[in-house]
Amino acid sequence: VGWLSARALSGIPEVRAGDDVAALILRALGGDPPGEDEVVSIAHTIISKAEGAVVSLDQVSAGERALELGALQGRDPRVIQVVLDQSQEILRAQNGVLISRTHHGFVCANAGVDASNAAGPGTLVLLPRDPDASARRIRARLRGLSPSPPAAGGSGAGPGGEVPGHGGPAVMVTDTFGRAWRHGQTDIAIGLAGMAPLDDWRGRTDAEGLELRATWLAVADAAAGAADLAREKDSREPVVVIGGLQRFITDEDGPGALALLRPLDEDLFR
Amino acid sequence: VGWLSARALSGIPEVRAGDDVAALILRALGGDPPGEDEVVSIAHTIISKAEGAVVSLDQVSAGERALELGALQGRDPRVIQVVLDQSQEILRAQNGVLISRTHHGFVCANAGVDASNAAGPGTLVLLPRDPDASARRIRARLRGLSPSPPAAGGSGAGPGGEVPGHGGPAVMVTDTFGRAWRHGQTDIAIGLAGMAPLDDWRGRTDAEGLELRATWLAVADAAAGAADLAREKDSREPVVVIGGLQRFITDEDGPGALALLRPLDEDLFR
Numbered sequence: 001v002g003w004l005s006a007r008a009l010s011g012i013p014e015v016r017a018g019d020d021v022a023a024l025i026l027r028a029l030g031g032d033p034p035g036e037d038e039v040v041s042i043a044h045t046i047i048s049k050a051e052g053a054v055v056s057l058d059q060v061s062a063g064e065r066a067l068e069l070g071a072l073q074g075r076d077p078r079v080i081q082v083v084l085d086q087s088q089e090i091l092r093a094q095n096g097v098l099i100s101r102t103h104h105g106f107v108c109a110n111a112g113v114d115a116s117n118a119a120g121p122g123t124l125v126l127l128p129r130d131p132d133a134s135a136r137r138i139r140a141r142l143r144g145l146s147p148s149p150p151a152a153g154g155s156g157a158g159p160g161g162e163v164p165g166h167g168g169p170a171v172m173v174t175d176t177f178g179r180a181w182r183h184g185q186t187d188i189a190i191g192l193a194g195m196a197p198l199d200d201w202r203g204r205t206d207a208e209g210l211e212l213r214a215t216w217l218a219v220a221d222a223a224a225g226a227a228d229l230a231r232e233k234d235s236r237e238p239v240v241v242i243g244g245l246q247r248f249i250t251d252e253d254g255p256g257a258l259a260l261l262r263p264l265d266e267d268l269f270r
Numbered sequence: 271v272g273w274l275s276a277r278a279l280s281g282i283p284e285v286r287a288g289d290d291v292a293a294l295i296l297r298a299l300g301g302d303p304p305g306e307d308e309v310v311s312i313a314h315t316i317i318s319k320a321e322g323a324v325v326s327l328d329q330v331s332a333g334e335r336a337l338e339l340g341a342l343q344g345r346d347p348r349v350i351q352v353v354l355d356q357s358q359e360i361l362r363a364q365n366g367v368l369i370s371r372t373h374h375g376f377v378c379a380n381a382g383v384d385a386s387n388a389a390g391p392g393t394l395v396l397l398p399r400d401p402d403a404s405a406r407r408i409r410a411r412l413r414g415l416s417p418s419p420p421a422a423g424g425s426g427a428g429p430g431g432e433v434p435g436h437g438g439p440a441v442m443v444t445d446t447f448g449r450a451w452r453h454g455q456t457d458i459a460i461g462l463a464g465m466a467p468l469d470d471w472r473g474r475t476d477a478e479g480l481e482l483r484a485t486w487l488a489v490a491d492a493a494a495g496a497a498d499l500a501r502e503k504d505s506r507e508p509v510v511v512i513g514g515l516q517r518f519i520t521d522e523d524g525p526g527a528l529a530l531l532r533p534l535d536e537d538l539f540r
Contacts, residue, residue: 002278002507004500006514010271092538099538107451176487180450180539181377182530184468184488186495188452198454217446218454222499225456225492229515230274237272244276245499260452268362268369269450269539 004244006041006230008237017052022141025239033146034169037246039195040142041172041227043238045114047134047191048125055082057122069093079113082124086111091270102127105261106190108177131173131191132256139193139253143168167251169241170195174224180269187228189220192257196220196248218260219248274514276311276500278507285316287324292411295509303416304439307516309465310412311442311497313508315384317404317461318395325352327392339363349383352394356381361540372397375531376460378447401443401461402526409463409523413438437521439511440465444494450539457498459490462527466490466518488530489518 011028015021025040026033034040048054062070062077066084070077073096080098084090087100091107100111104127112127128134146168173191178184189197201215227240264270281298285291295310296303304310318324332340332347336354340347343366350368354360357370361377370381374397382397398404416438443461448454459467471485497510534540 001280002499002501002510004274004276004496006274006496008272094538095536176485179488179532181532181537182458182488182491183532184486184491184530186488186492215446216454217498218449218452218456219499221452221454222456222495226274226276226496226499228487229272229489229492229496231272232517240272247502260454262449262451262453266365267451268364 002244004226004242006226006240006242008227008231009239009241010237012046012237012239015046015049017049017054019050020141021047021050022138022145025138025142026145028239029241033142034241035243036167036169037243037249039170039172039223039242039245039249040138041174041224041240041242042138043187044112044128044131044134044173044175044190045125046238047128047131047138047173051128051134053126053128055124055126057082057124069098073098079124082126083111083113086113086126104131104190105258106175106177108175112175112190127175127190128173132193132258133191135171135173135191135193135256136253139168139171142171167194167249167253170245170249172220172224172227173257174227176228186221187224189224189257189260192220193253194250195223195245196250196254197257197259199248219245220257221260272514274496274512276496276510276512278497278501279509279511280507282316282507282509285319287319287322289320290411291317291320292408292415295408295412296415298509299511303412304511305513306437306439307513307519309440309442309493309512309515309519310408311444311494311510311512312408313457314382314398314401314404314443314445314460315395316508317398317401317408317443321398321404323396323398325394325396326390327352327394339368343368349394352396353381353383356383356396374401374460375528376445376447378445382445382460397445397460398443402463402528403461405441405443405461405463405526406523409438409441412441437464437519440515440519442490442494442497443527444497446498456491457494459494459527459530462490463523464520465493465515466520466524467527467529469518489515490527490530 009028057078060078062081066077066081070080089101092099102111114125171193174187175190176185177188197220199217199219230240231237279298327348330348332351336347336351340350359371362369372381384395441463444457445460446455447458467490469487469489500510501507
């Protein structure tokens with residue numbers, strides 16, 4: 001019988017540029033590292049802050065298009081400029097929202113640019129430049145910081161205490177995205193290391209000749225949503241540890257969350 | 271510290287028209303009813319079958335438009351006809367898929383029409399006619415079938431063993447939907463009783479004048495995704511019991527999953 005569990009970590013402090021996110025997570029876990037069968041889900045905001053992916057509005061000057069859109073939407077044109085800078089394309093500018101395709105390829109409101117509660121007034125937090133790389137880096141670091149398990153069956157620990165074939169926990173980086181036809185937002189995976197982003201049953205169904213709907217499950221996105229439910233929004237718990245997803249965890253870092261992007265030439269709603 | 275848990279139930283048999291879904295769930299739980307603080311998530315397929323929302327292809331004759339679309343997409347025109355019958359609007363007919371707005375207002379592939387593995391060859395399973403009503407009915411039935419807890423504080427059990435103020439568990443009806451700009455599908459809530467579909471923080475943020483992104487969480491959709499992760503796809507576990515969402519559970523049945531639909535006049539991607 002299947003199961004899923006998720007627990008939010010308390011004790012992650014305000015993160016500043018240069019902070020070691022993996023070390024903060026380990027400390028919040030009381031030094032007891034997450035298991036190889038667990039997924040560590042991290043709200044991107046703390047990674048963006050650690051990586052310095054923030055912009056101070058007083059260093060932004062709005063160009064012509066930002067001034068125009070700002071006037072149209074009644075919004076600070078410098079904020080619009082930051083959104084434009086993070087976008088390869090604006091799909092819609094309506095109802096006070098910019099729907100953007102980011103440089104990564106994510107389609108979301110305002111290119112994922114967020115006001116920061118704590119980084120100070122006038123500070124915007126961007127998406128990490130390469131969230132899959134962030135996930136891989138944090139995964140490697142969690143693995144490096146974790147005490148190595150006792151060597152078994154003659155396979156000794158490698159240099160740095162790493163055990164061959166021990167991939168460590170999967171690491172997921174999340175953000176909160178809206179949906180085209182539904183109210184509200186859900187968390188989805190924007191970065192991923194050590195977990196299959198999709199569970200592909202398309203070839204495995206019995207062929208009745210009647211298969212109408214693809215069976216290709218975006219398990220990483222569902223896991224990101226589950227992680228968000230484990231925290232109360234005001235409790236500042238950016239890190240959630242998920243159990244029960246062993247079957248999707250891989251030794252290899254794998255294709256990352258970019259594999260979840262529908263390519264432009266399959267986009268029916270551009 | 272927040273948490274979430276989900277467990278799939280084994281032992282739900284193949285469901286046929288007229289079956290009592292609530293009774294099947296209680297039996298799978300060994301007679302131990304779900305708690306008032308739990309959400310019972312049910313894949314719509316078993317509800318559709320119980321309600322007789324199935325169509326046999328040999329009773330369908332394809333009209334002109336279905337013949338045309340069937341030829342265009344290389345698909346059985348009778349299947350297309352059933353999809354058209356379930357739709358108020360076809361948004362896109364491309365890449366071998368019909369993106370439909372169903373009569374309920376859901377935007378999804380093929381109007382939610384699915385081939386049935388078990389209902390026999392040539393049988394299609396539709397969405398329930400009113401999934402919120404299905405959820406309310408199953409919730410009431412679960413409550414009625416559950417042994418009443420011992421009366422406390424002088425408030426006696428009402429007629430039929432119901433306890434005033436005892437709403438029973440929340441009940442959610444789910445389906446698997448694709449997303450416009452992301453690969454793969456996730457489960458979402460198409461029916462709901464006794465749970466807030468959305469968690470609205472929009473008025474509750476501290477006003478820095480910089481709020482860029484709405485904070486309006488589609489908690490029911492995230493919960494549906496979490497439930498799907500608790501089952502393995504081939505294990506036929508249509509029912510999942512979720513814990514940790516007490517803060518969203520209500521005595522009243524509430525607005526249901528229809529509150530998750532973005533109204534037509536706010537649709538930027540019609």
